[in-house]
Amino acid sequence: MRASEYGLDTHYDRIQDEVRAVLDGVAPEDREPTGGRLSPLLVKAFAESNLSEHMVAARHGGRTETIDPLAVCVIREALMNSSSQLDALFSLQGIGSYALSRAGHPEVQQHWLPRIARGEALAAMALTEPHAGSDLKSITTTMHEDGDDLVISGHKNYISHASVADVITVFVREGEGYSLAVVPARTPGLRIEDGPTLIAPHEVSDLYFDEVRVPRSHRIGAPGEAFEHVLATLTVFRASVAGSAVGLAQAALDTALEHCVTREQFGRPLWKLGAVGALLADCAGEVEMARLLAYRAAGRAKAGSPDALDYSSMAKLATTEIACRVVDRCLQTMGRFGLEAEGHMAQLYLIARPLRIYEGANEVLRLGVARYLVGAR
């Protein structure tokens, strides 16, 4: 599927080629490990690729003058089509560093961003806590100034890839407001432990901050500005979850098609048994719609449209619901073979499920989209 067939510049076709070359460097059987833990082989393959350059602006060693949300979306679609772990490694480089790129202290930017662009440093983002998920304002992790330092205490959990991250953007309560701070992963007082094993091959960790000290320059922007930077991050990266959902749905459809063309029942290939062909046709239409919406939302984020966050939320909501529907239908077309735990379809089924929960649970996004619709009347 060429991006230019959907109205994007041919520049994005070349980006798709770049991702395919990275994927070609990883044996197909290594691309989607089972179990919940990160594959060291994929971490290495990602670090050695140049993909991280897309997550940093050119002045800090990145590929384009400013981070291009359309490129991020197209790359995630291509990665998720073959490897959810490579997709997650790529996305977290941006999610974990976008606020730093936007408003970090120049010295801290200069230290971390070129390393992130070269893939030498991995980034993570810590918002969630045991008692604060969708209700972010209820966090209890605190930060206060002490001389030239910032001191952080609290507990974050479900933090993707913190086990391999070199630098973590941390969301904290500071006085009456909320701030973001950059915390190097090896800072004394920060303990990182394995989190629960999830149904998808996605690794999360618990972070314990025991009076962790970082220089004052590690606050991102001014005290109390956290939500501004978090929302800017979500504007770009929710649209990219939509790209990821499209890549996954396309993989499910391709796998189902392969099966339905080759397996016969009642003397005919499965796709010719009316109901099965209809399932495939419904999936194809939804995948096409999802792709168009993902690109549209990412395009609005790139253009800096005033409603870019609303479109990103709408695209994340709609495409992740589609991905789950598509993979469920595709599994159905394969009968019992879709249920084999080590099989591709069963893996896609499990990988799809968290998409509706992270980066804004879909029910919460629905509330925001409805508010936008009413406000835009």
Ligand SMILES: Cc1cc2nc3c(=O)[nH]c(=O)nc-3n(C[C@H](O)[C@H](O)[C@H](O)COP(=O)(O)OP(=O)(O)OC[C@H]3O[C@@H](n4cnc5c(N)ncnc54)[C@H](O)[C@@H]3O)c2cc1C
């Ligand atoms: C694979 C994975 C990776 C993650 N990675 C990270 C990470 O790197 N960093 C990080 O900070 N966090 C991460 N998270 C956490 C994620 O951001 C939260 O899971 C998410 O914000 C939802 O919070 P919750 O799971 O606590 O659900 P809850 O907030 O407890 O919500 C439970 C249910 O109630 C619904 N709900 C909640 N509030 C409302 C409302 N106001 N109206 C209607 N319905 C509502 C939700 O939609 C959901 O269905 C990750 C989670 C997963 C699954």
